Amino acid sequence: MTHPRWRHWALGAALVMLLPIVAACGSTSAGAPTKVVKVGLVTDIGGLNDKGFNHLAYVGLQNAKHDFGIQGDVVESHSGNDYIPNLTNYATKGYDLVIGVGFLMATAIGTVSTQFPNIKFAIIDGSGTDANGNDLNNKNVESLLFHEQDAGALVGAIAGQLAKDQADPKKSNTISAVGGISIPPVNRYIAGFQWAAQMIDPGVKVLIGYSNDFVDATKCAGVANSQIAAGSDIVFQVAGGCGLGALQAAGQKGVYSIGVDTDQKTADNSVICSAVKRVDVATYTAIQQVVNSTYHSGVSSFSLENAGVGFAPGNVTLPADVVAAEAALAQQIQTNQVTPPDTIATP
Numbered sequence: 001m002t003h004p005r006w007r008h009w010a011l012g013a014a015l016v017m018l019l020p021i022v023a024a025c026g027s028t029s030a031g032a033p034t035k036v037v038k039v040g041l042v043t044d045i046g047g048l049n050d051k052g053f054n055h056l057a058y059v060g061l062q063n064a065k066h067d068f069g070i071q072g073d074v075v076e077s078h079s080g081n082d083y084i085p086n087l088t089n090y091a092t093k094g095y096d097l098v099i100g101v102g103f104l105m106a107t108a109i110g111t112v113s114t115q116f117p118n119i120k121f122a123i124i125d126g127s128g129t130d131a132n133g134n135d136l137n138n139k140n141v142e143s144l145l146f147h148e149q150d151a152g153a154l155v156g157a158i159a160g161q162l163a164k165d166q167a168d169p170k171k172s173n174t175i176s177a178v179g180g181i182s183i184p185p186v187n188r189y190i191a192g193f194q195w196a197a198q199m200i201d202p203g204v205k206v207l208i209g210y211s212n213d214f215v216d217a218t219k220c221a222g223v224a225n226s227q228i229a230a231g232s233d234i235v236f237q238v239a240g241g242c243g244l245g246a247l248q249a250a251g252q253k254g255v256y257s258i259g260v261d262t263d264q265k266t267a268d269n270s271v272i273c274s275a276v277k278r279v280d281v282a283t284y285t286a287i288q289q290v291v292n293s294t295y296h297s298g299v300s301s302f303s304l305e306n307a308g309v310g311f312a313p314g315n316v317t318l319p320a321d322v323v324a325a326e327a328a329l330a331q332q333i334q335t336n337q338v339t340p341p342d343t344i345a346t347p
Contacts, residue, residue: 060283
């Protein structure tokens, strides 16, 4: 029998395998080869080696290349100034789909999609906006959005129950979150984490800090070390590659940590679980829509209910009541008995 804490993670992991396999090349119509779909992926500044967000998008692209026979190319952005040139490069070359990875690319997607109305675009965690952040609602832009608060709530339930049981390393009744830049996807994770932990243990203290960076691990390590010094003994990183520093800081100080976006238990022995966001599935889905001629503009949403988010176990065997608390909350979210908030509660 599958243990309850594995069920929603297994669902998410199986989703890629269950998506229909469609051959995009090699077939013929009246002797003519089928057109090969070309997809260009533009990473955010975290790059492909962030062991999370951008890497997952790349995995989704590779899965689509394998299943559909598409041409899939990727370019890394090293600063915000790279977004428009990188997106424009693929659009100018007539790619069938151009995917931007990350909320910070929203304005660039808005600009380039307006300039190339006949090219299809998708953006993970955002929409195509003007300079003021207003959605342009361009008919050639699909927004791939997630209920990060669902995943944050699952790991928050784990942290809250550990604190309530005094089963955390220092029994401090204090936990924390290290955010990267304060943007909606990051804050939704933290909002769910805070809400679930305090629902289970109303007395738990939740410290929240930001590195204002998604790349430099030393900055997140600094924030985490400050939180640990203030009593936190469970640190949730929500900062991409930068957050790897928070995980390592937790390990060095002998406390627990929680990974983000993908299963990060290999990043440090301190990782007890990870809040999972299936960026690979979203990327794959957008490509599949173009291959199948079902692409649409507007929002495609990924939540716990459709296995678009979840959690992965870590390096610590959790007590039975902690496992039960996470599984119970997951079931309540999936059946709409409770709805995690998408904004952080003020103290």
